[in-house]
Amino acid sequence: MYVREIYRNDVPLEAEDAYLSRIPAIAALQTLRLESPVTFLIGENGAGKSTLLEAAAVAFGFNPEGGTRNFNFSTQNTHSGLHRYITLVKEPRRARDGFFLRAESFYNAASYIDELAREDDPSYLDQYGGRSLHAQSHGESFLSLVMNRFGGHGFYVLDEPEAALSPSRQLALLCRIHDLVQEDSQFLIATHSPILMAYPDAELYLLNEKGIQKTAYKETEHYQITRSFLENPQRMLEIMLT
DSSP: OOEEEEEEOSOOOOGGGGGGGGSHHHHHOSEEEOOSSEEEEEOSTTSSHHHHHHHHHHHHTOOTTSBOTTOOOOSOOOOOSGGGGEEEEEOSSOOSEEEEEESTTHHHHHHHHHHHHHHTOGGGGGGGTSSOGGGSOHHHHHHHHHHHHOOSSEEEEEESGGGGOOHHHHHHHHHHHHHHHHTTOEEEEEOOOTTGGGOTTOEEEEEETTEEEEEOGGGSHHHHHHHHHHHOHHHHHHHHHO
């Protein structure tokens, strides 16, 4: 474990960040304990999971649009100011590796990687699979980055990684996460994927209008709806479409 707590500082929000108080889960945030190598933030769209994940990534030192702590690019300043109001409680030992991978701005990060390879060292692409991420499909490039760039002993922040991945590739990602956990890595992941959140002994935090609550995998709406649909898709479609 490299980060064991995320806690909200007792300071008022600046006027430009006042909208954060209108997100119930963010307004309720006090202390979020990370007690498992894999922690998932789950919830409906707009619940604040990506906002909280982004804030944790920026507070750790990652570029807001993704990448490592050494990435220094910005295409559009759209990240929230939440990172200014939280503190990460870290363990004494430092992570040797790390990456902030987000589906929303992956294109921008891939372009920056190409730029570094062109301007600094063409072999820079070797750590990303040996060829431009833009030369691969979205899903292939996503998985190639995780398989090649993530080296272990690191803190990895993933924002909806399933967005680019088929179910079989999500399973491949799950296996890679497990390999990296065995190599002393920690993951903080925002996701809608019932495949990913099934990772054994992971912590799941549900963000909703009631705040933030720890929940069990089979109690999540993601699991229950997916299971109900797959067990009887015809019946579910009849209910929804009639």
